[in-house]
Amino acid sequence: MRQFNYCFMFEWLIHTLQKYPEIAVMLTLMIGYYIGKIHIKGFTLGTVTGVLLAGIFIGTYHIPIPDATKSIFFLFFLFCTGYGIGPQFFQALKKDGMPLAAFSFIVCVCSLLLCWAIASLLHFEVGTTAGFLSGSNTCSAIIGVASNSIKDLNISDDLKNRYLDQIPVAYAVTYIFGTAGTSWFLSVIGPWFMSGSRAKLIEETKKLEAQLSESGGDEEEQDISNAYDQVAFRAYLLSKETIGDGKTVAELEHVLKSKGRLLWILRVRREGKLIPITPDFPLHAGDIVAVSGQRVSAIGADPLLGKEVADVELLTFPVQNVTVYVKNKKVIGYHIRRLDADPLFRGISIRKLTRAGIEIPLSPLTSLSKGDVLELVGIQVDLDRAIPLLGFKEKTGVETDIVYLAGGIVVGTLVGALTWKVGAVPLELSTSGGSLIAGLFFGWLRSARPTFGYIPPSSQWVLTKLGLHVFIAIVGLTSSEGFLTGLKQEGLTLFVAGIVLSLTPMVLALFLSKYVFKFHPAIGLGACAGAHDESAPLLAVQDALNSKVPALGYTVAYAVANITLTTSGVIIVLLMTHGK
Incomplete structure (x- = not known):
């Protein structure tokens, strides 16, 4: 009887999911996100892959979902991605960021060409190649861009569906090594290639941190590489030994700075009274001063100021x-x-x-x-x-400028829908590519004219994460049958090919970083992680070096890689279909 009830409940659940597919999407998100965040000895499957696999499993029960639904969410994802990195992307095109931008662009283009060569050699079809490129480079956006490009091909609907079903297969097979394998390679092999050993690179990184901590002036030398972690407010009783015959506020601050103490005098108590001050206010022994600055500068400052005291009233100010x-x-x-x-x-x-x-x-x-x-x-x-x-x-609050958000997507998709012909070959940026480019432009415009177009960071996070994961969930739900078939046919071949496509560009990146662009090894490893369009390798490298220095090379490389790889989703479809 209990077994009968279980069967009845299961059948009811499946029937409900088929009748209300929105429930299936939310269930896929819930299960997939949970699975993707499980840590096993420091390794996680990743939320995108977790959602994709959950969708494939649930999709075996034939959940009908309108195709346009996933496109809407994907446009939110692309626009907000571009909006968030727009200022850094355009800044990278200027003089200071050009070496990192050029480095990242070269690596990404080589990855695209290598993907094309491997796919041609192994006779991969269009969908398999697009998913192969996406998973190996851990760039989920390629899935959507390539899917839209395939839909625009002048081929039969059956062939389009076959290609579209191939994309999640290749992505799922290659993504795991694309993330975990590349993180291992850059954090273990990378330091050895760049400096001969991890220990030597750690030493070189510490030297760079020390150099960055030197101000370069005879009176301004200070070691504050970690000085900006926390801010402290303290009170000191000025003594004759420290203040002498008297100094102005500005003079005392200069003395502190020359001794490596970046501290500011904010308030003064003299003879029991709180007195407003200016930089030229004269200080005397016996004054109690309220001081602010980085915590490491305040710690041990007694010999330069006097005895630290607990003056609650002096330190009570907003x-x-x-x-x-x-x-x-x-x-x-x-x-x-x-x-x-x-x-x-x-x-x-x-x-x-x-x-x-x-x-x-x-x-x-x-x-x-x-x-x-x-x-x-x-x-x-x-x-x-x-x-x-x-x-x-920056504005605070939760209200998003919906007109700016929706207007940007409209402009981008309209531009993306335009078709140009190069000879006999029709070229189209696609609505997804147009949305990404619009996000870049509107993000830059917001930074240049901050009076409008505010999208709070929390809203960007939700729209980006939810947009991508809902899109991936629907891809999994609608591609389940084709996924299992494709996995049986090309699973091992795809996995090995994914290793080659993940690591070969990173080998090239290490070579370019060391011998051509001659980046500092730690910054170069950060740039390699950025060129792979993934934060996991950056975190692995930072953990291996116990330093945040690699982040200095990551941001520009990531911004350029994100755009280049996403755009490559259109290009790889054109390359694989040209002449067929």
Whole structure:
């Protein structure tokens, strides 16, 4: 009887999923995301692959889903991806970012050409080749772009469906090594190739961190490679030994800076009274000063200031954390030490710097790029003075500019739908490619004109993650039957070919980084991870070197790779179908 109830409930569930496919999509997301985040000895399957496999399993029960549904979600994913990296992408096309941009572009183009050569040699069909390129390079966006290009081919519907079913097969077979294998290669083989051993590269990276921590001035030498992790507020009783016959606030701050202590004097108590101060305010022994700055600068500052005291009232004043978007041309290329020396920046501490969503190690020689996001800490009046120097204060709140979002997608898809002919060959960017390009442009436009077009980071994350994973879920649900057939036919061949396509461009990348572009080994490994369009190798390299320095090479390379590889989804379909 119990078995009968189980069978009845299962049949009811399948019937319900078939009647309401939206439930099947949500179930696929739930199961796939959970599976993809399970850690087994540090390895995860990845949420994209987890959702794809969950969709394939559930899809064996023939869940009907309108094809246009996945396209809508994929457009959200592409536009928000472009929006998020737009400022960094266009910045990479300028002088400072050109070496990393050129490096990444060369690696990605070589990967595309190698994919074409392997596919031609092994007689892969169009769909298999597109999924092969996508999985080996861990670029999920290729799936959607290539699918749209296949739909536009002048071939029969049966052949289109066959090609479309091949894409998730090749992607699933090659993606695992594309992620795990490349992470292992760059974190284990990479240090050996670049420096002879991991230990030697760690030593070279530490030397680079030390160099970055040197300000270069006779009176400004400081070792603050980790100085921007936390901000501290403390009170000190100035002594005769430390203040002498008296110094102004600016003079004392200069003395502290010359000793490697980037600290600001914010408030003063004299004879029991709180006194407002300016940089030229004279300080005397017996004054109690409220000091702010990086925690490592404040620790052990007693010999330079005096005895630390617990003055609750003096330290009770409002400070704010603000997020600032760097866009002012005046400070683009500024080193942090130069920014600290600017009078407009007095009293401000930097808590964190992120670039294209990646936290960048901070040091006096870290330079600012357009689109950088700084987390600043300070008193409101100081922040109001400093923010215009950098750019603009990022809006807060959850409201997304829907007109800007939807309008950008409309413009991009309309442009992508246009067809040009090169000789007898019709070329089309496709709606997906157009949406990505529109995202880049509208993201850059937002950075240049920040009064409109706000899409909160949380909204970007949701639209990007949900857009991609819903798309992948529907791909799995609608490609289940073809997946199992294709896996039996070409599974082993695809897996071996995926190893070749994943590692060969990385071997080339290491060679280019060391001998042609001559990047610092740690920065070069970060650039290799970026050229692979995947954050997992970056994290593996950073963990191996115990340093965030590789992130300096990752962001520009990633921005260029993301665009180049996504666009290659269109190109590989054209290459594989031309002349057939």
